[in-house]
Amino acid sequence: MIDVLSTVLIVMSLLAAAWAGVLVVLGRPVLLGKWDGVALVGFLLMLELALVGQAIVGFVALAGTNRDVDRLSFGGYLLGVLVILLLATAWALTERSRWGPSVLVVGCLTVPVMIVRLQQIWEPHV
């Protein structure tokens, strides 16, 4: 698929994971009433939008190829990653301790794994 977009998404999700990791170390929950909470959630929203972009690009590419791609898995990963990031954010925001951002660390580290799986499904020989 588009390597630039994948790379940007992977960097963004790793940044978000690191950011959440700092909050875990500091013992700070993600609070929407605080500026840093709003900033992190805003960043996650940008990541989610970029992942929506990836899903659109992915489905368009899938529709335009004749190659033998595992379409079910590919579509599943494209949509699944959207759901996982949203659920992780919601689950993190409703916990007012350091364990809230710990959920975001897991959620954000799942994103690059799923993007790498997408690339493997798209080009099985690489």
Added chain:
Amino acid sequence: MSRHPAVAASAAATRSGPGRLLIAVYALFAVAATARSAVQIATRFNEAPVAYLLSAFAAVVYVVATAGLARGSRASRRIATVSCVVELTGVLVVGAISLAAPELFPDATVWSAFGSGYVFIPLVLPVLGLLWLRHTSPGRLARSHR
């Protein structure tokens, strides 16, 4: 209908603090295992029926454990405990069989080789789940609040 305060406290206990993270990882495995086995069964069931049925069974166990831990009522704690024990037994038995008789598993399951394909998280998860259920048990909470 109002619940007994101790029960209400323990219901919140399983999903707060470290329980948040535990349930998040459980939910991730529930989603991943369900999606994976659905694809396997829908597209190539005949290639490895035993492995794929086991994957589906593991997926159901993860879903039940996630729901049980997240709800945290007395009944769902018991359900979560049972599913953690089933999970631990599954990962140990399937892990051992997959190494001793690999020909039975033409394709990998979540529990193959003790969950080595998933950095052994399937092996660690039920142990952490059981420890967490014991840690948040109503009796223990009542003692620590006295």
